[in-house]
Amino acid sequence: MPAAPDSMHVFITGASRGLGRAIARAFAAPGALIGVHYARNEAAARETARAVKDAGAKPYRVRAAFTETDAVDRVYDALAAHGRTLDALVLNAGIAAGALLVNTSEETWDAALDVNYRAHARLARRCAAGLMRTGGHIIVVSSLAGLRGAKGLAAYAASKGALCGFVRDAAIEFGARGICINALLPGWLRTEMTAGLDEREFAAHIAGNALGRGTTVEEAAAFARHLATMRNVSGQVFNLDSRSM
Numbered sequence: 001m002p003a004a005p006d007s008m009h010v011f012i013t014g015a016s017r018g019l020g021r022a023i024a025r026a027f028a029a030p031g032a033l034i035g036v037h038y039a040r041n042e043a044a045a046r047e048t049a050r051a052v053k054d055a056g057a058k059p060y061r062v063r064a065a066f067t068e069t070d071a072v073d074r075v076y077d078a079l080a081a082h083g084r085t086l087d088a089l090v091l092n093a094g095i096a097a098g099a100l101l102v103n104t105s106e107e108t109w110d111a112a113l114d115v116n117y118r119a120h121a122r123l124a125r126r127c128a129a130g131l132m133r134t135g136g137h138i139i140v141v142s143s144l145a146g147l148r149g150a151k152g153l154a155a156y157a158a159s160k161g162a163l164c165g166f167v168r169d170a171a172i173e174f175g176a177r178g179i180c181i182n183a184l185l186p187g188w189l190r191t192e193m194t195a196g197l198d199e200r201e202f203a204a205h206i207a208g209n210a211l212g213r214g215t216t217v218e219e220a221a222a223f224a225r226h227l228a229t230m231r232n233v234s235g236q237v238f239n240l241d242s243r244s245m
Contacts, residue, residue, distance in 0.1 A: 008228070009084045011035035011127075013066075013075075013120065014093030016044035019141065019186060022221035023090055024048050027228075030056035035079050037093065039065040066093060066119035067111055076126045086130045088228040091120040092141040094160075101154040109155050116159035121166050124181070128174065135178035137228045140167050142183045142237065147245060164237050171235025180234040182227060186220040187241030208244075215241045 010027045014020040016038035024034050025048075034052045036059055038045035049059035062078040064071040079086060097112035099105070124138050131138065145153055146160030167183040174181055187209075220240050227233070239245050 007031040008087040009033040009035075009082070010088040010090065010228070011037065011075075011079050011086060012090040012092055013037040013123070014039075015048050016041050017048075019217045019220055020090075020092045021048045021051070022217040023092060023224050024059075025051050025055065026218075026221035026225040027088070028052040028055035028057040028059075032057035033082060033084055034059045035082075036061045037075060038063055039093070066115040072119050072122045072126065075123060079127075080130075085134050086127055086136060087134050088137045088139065089124065089127050089131065090139045090141070090224060091124065091163075093120070094141065095156075096153065097155040097159075098152050099154070100152055104155050109158075112155035112159045113162075116156065117162045117166070120163065124166075124170065128177075128179065131174075131179045132177040135231065136180075137230075138170070138174075138179065138181040139224050139227060140181065140183040142167075142185055144185045144187065144239060144241075144245065147185075147237075167237065168235050175234055180231065182233060182235070183237045184220065184224060184227075185237065185239045185241075185245075186217075187215045187239070209241050211241075 008027060010032065012020050012024050012035065015024045015036040024036055028034055028051070034057050036045050036048050036052065038061065042063065045061050049061055052059040060082065062075050064075045094116045095112060097108050099108055120140065140163050142163040143156070143160040145157040146164050150157050164183050167181050170181050223238070223240055
């Protein structure tokens with residue numbers, strides 16, 4: 001059985017800023033153990049850990065760039081070293097890798113696939129045995145671009161689409177062992193990844209929302225937090241804004 005919500009061991013990739021930090025804060029509660037993964041920004045990771053600690057949870061930080069070949073092994077070893085069974089794995093780290101298809105270099109393709117897809121698929125596989133013991137949950141942050149495409153984001157869209165396929169297949173394989181795995185499509189968020197967009201540009205991206213607004217990081221994090229407590233849902237791809245899938 002999974003741990004009670006306030007005593008979960010949760011590991012979040014890309015947790016130093018933006019949505020990852022919001023998810024870490026959403027799970028933080030007295031008794032919880034929260035793993036904060038980051039690639040390079042140690043100061044930001046420390047800030048996330050401090051917020052987690054202020055909420056009464058115990059944080060730990062793991063530095064690993066998913067473009068490095070041994071990164072997944074180092075992450076797994078670090079979270080396993082705490083000796084506490086993992087209850088939820090949130091795969092959130094990602095890079096945008098923007099370029100038109102014909103201009104996308106091999107290096108850009110490799111980086112997008114390594115960070116957004118390959119590392120997460122490998123980490124999910126490494127953590128599966130532990131999650132089987134708890135009936136845990138894997139939550140994958142993907143993107144509507146992975147289903148619909150997005151001009152100028154070919155490598156990003158391909159990597160995020162691969163995540164959705166992975167979730168659906170893994171749900172079939174993991175289901176008999178009690179592991180739930182689902183994907184979230186958070187929509188356009190105001191984070192460091194979109195910091196280069198001015199208000200007019202950002203408004204154009206959310207214009208297709210039926211409700212006329214996008215999603216906040218706090219709303220997306222709250223959904224992830226609730227999803228981790230559900231035992232009857234797996235293999236689903238949840239769109240968290242009001243655009244059509």
